[in-house]
Amino acid sequence: MDMAMAARLGPLGLPHAALLGSSAAASTRALPLAPSRAPRLPYPLPHFPTCRRPSSSSSAAAYAARPRPRRGSPRLLAVRAMASGNPYAAELAAAKKAVTLAARLCQAVQQDIVHSGIQSKADKSPVTVADYGSQILVSLVLKMEVSSGPFSLVAEEEGILSAIDDGKSKGGPTGRHWVLDPIDGTKGFVRGDQYAIALALLDEGKVVLGVLACPNLPLSSISNPNGSSSGGQVGALFSATIGCGAEVESLDGSPPQKISVCSIDNPVNASFFESYESAHSMHDLTGSIAEKLGVLAPPVRIDSQAKYGALARGDGAIYLRFPHKGYKEKIWDHAAGSIVVTEAGGIVTDAAGNDLDFSKGRFLDLDTGIIATNKQLMPSLLKAVQDAIKEKNQAASLL
Numbered sequence: 200m201d202m203a204m205a206a207r208l209g210p211l212g213l214p215h216a217a218l219l220g221s222s223a224a225a226s227t228r229a230l231p232l233a234p235s236r237a238p239r240l241p242y243p244l245p246h247f248p249t250c251r252r253p254s255s256s257s258s259a260a261a262y263a264a265r266p267r268p269r270r271g272s273p274r275l276l277a278v279r280a281m282a283s284g285n286p287y288a289a290e291l292a293a294a295k296k297a298v299t300l301a302a303r304l305c306q307a308v309q310q311d312i313v314h315s316g317i318q319s320k321a322d323k324s325p326v327t328v329a330d331y332g333s334q335i336l337v338s339l340v341l342k343m344e345v346s347s348g349p350f351s352l353v354a355e356e357e358g359i360l361s362a363i364d365d366g367k368s369k370g371g372p373t374g375r376h377w378v379l380d381p382i383d384g385t386k387g388f389v390r391g392d393q394y395a396i397a398l399a400l401l402d403e404g405k406v407v408l409g410v411l412a413c414p415n416l417p418l419s420s421i422s423n424p425n426g427s428s429s430g431g432q433v434g435a436l437f438s439a440t441i442g443c444g445a446e447v448e449s450l451d452g453s454p455p456q457k458i459s460v461c462s463i464d465n466p467v468n469a470s471f472f473e474s475y476e477s478a479h480s481m482h483d484l485t486g487s488i489a490e491k492l493g494v495l496a497p498p499v500r501i502d503s504q505a506k507y508g509a510l511a512r513g514d515g516a517i518y519l520r521f522p523h524k525g526y527k528e529k530i531w532d533h534a535a536g537s538i539v540v541t542e543a544g545g546i547v548t549d550a551a552g553n554d555l556d557f558s559k560g561r562f563l564d565l566d567t568g569i570i571a572t573n574k575q576l577m578p579s580l581l582k583a584v585q586d587a588i589k590e591k592n593q594a595a596s597l598l
């Protein structure tokens with residue numbers, strides 16, 4: 200970090216109120232890091248409906264039933280479990296608080312970028328401030344709110360200030376690791392379009408919790424192809440915990456609503472999401488997959504894991520992601536989004552139909568692509584994907 204950047208961040212590396220702007224500074228105050236009155240628990244419990252009990256044969260049930268290390272006082276764990284039935288309730292509440300704060304910072308910076316036309320001058324410093332500031336806020340809130348056990352954060356930004364040096368963690372198959380993308384969809388962020396603050400928790404190599412703050416996503420559903428709003432409330436916070444389903448609420452704090460993927464079983468009625476950036480996903484291949492499947496609607500191209508959120512609440516039926524050869528997917532680009540979709544009843548796999556494996560460190564061990572849809576469409580989607588890839592490879596071998 201250079202000195203100019205350090206000066207723009209206040210003490211402790213927290214973004215200076217002047218940088219946030221008066222409204223953002225006021226809203227930061229409205230969401231205090233510590234409760235103003237002494238509650239019986241050190242954090243407010245979220246209003247979760249009791250978790251559904253996964254069937255005993257499911258991997259979620261086996262996972263939930265495994266012996267787990269003791270974290271926090273036994274009394275606290277008991278109170279938490281009785282109150283919500285969600286063993287990760289405290290972590291979920293902290294994660295929501297963290298990304299909501301980070302989203303407010305990002306919103307203020309994005310407005311500055313869009314209004315000042317900074318992007319055309321190739322001045323990257325506001326993006327850097329939002330990226331680093333978002334990570335600092337999330338890191339500090341998690342540390343303050345979930346203090347038991349060692350703190351491990353796998354994040355996109357590594358080694359900025361000591362406050363976020365935790366982002367260096369390598370992740371892996373054991374222990375607990377927070378996984379953070381402080382601004383996912385940076386290109387969309389700079390353009391004034393969609394982006395997300397994505398935070399997940401890995402426990403023994405599995406994603407057990409995910410939250411996605413999508414400040415520019417309409418709260419109810421996407422009403423036009425680039426994901427922007429044509430009126431109505433904007434700013435959605437998706438969340439999911441393993442075995443407990445997925446929810447959406449407004450970033451301003453409306454009560455959470457359960458969400459589920461669409462139930463479309465005929466591809467003719469389906470639409471599909473993909474990256475806005477053709478450099479991130481091969482639009483020619485996704486077009487060919489859609490054609491083989493019989494999808495008639497044009498692709499809905501939006502940036503970031505907002506796609507996973509939109510899919511999870513049924514705004515569209517399919518998400519296709521096929522990076523160009525040699526690209527290695529990062530765990531922070533998919534951890535939060537994938538659990539939001541699977542807990543909403545969807546399926547997320549690689550192009551061969553295998554579950555994504557988040558236990559291998561900072562990267563996902565795959566190089567073919569990622570697909571997501573509902574259970575009804577997945578078999579025919581997989582076939583279309585494999586046929587399209589085969590055709591593309593054959594065409595390439597003839598060149």
Ligand SMILES: Nc1ncnc2c1ncn2[C@@H]1O[C@H](COP(=O)(O)O)[C@@H](OP(=O)(O)O)[C@H]1O
Binds near residue numbers: 384473480501
């Ligand atoms: N060549 C590439 N192929 C695939 N993904 C890429 C890429 N270059 C960057 N990305 C990833 O794509 C993410 C954005 O995904 P999407 O296309 O869905 O908006 C980026 O996240 P960041 O913006 O956090 O860096 C980045 O991690």
Ligand SMILES: [Mg+2]
Binds near residue numbers: 380382383384532
């Ligand atoms: Mg990203």
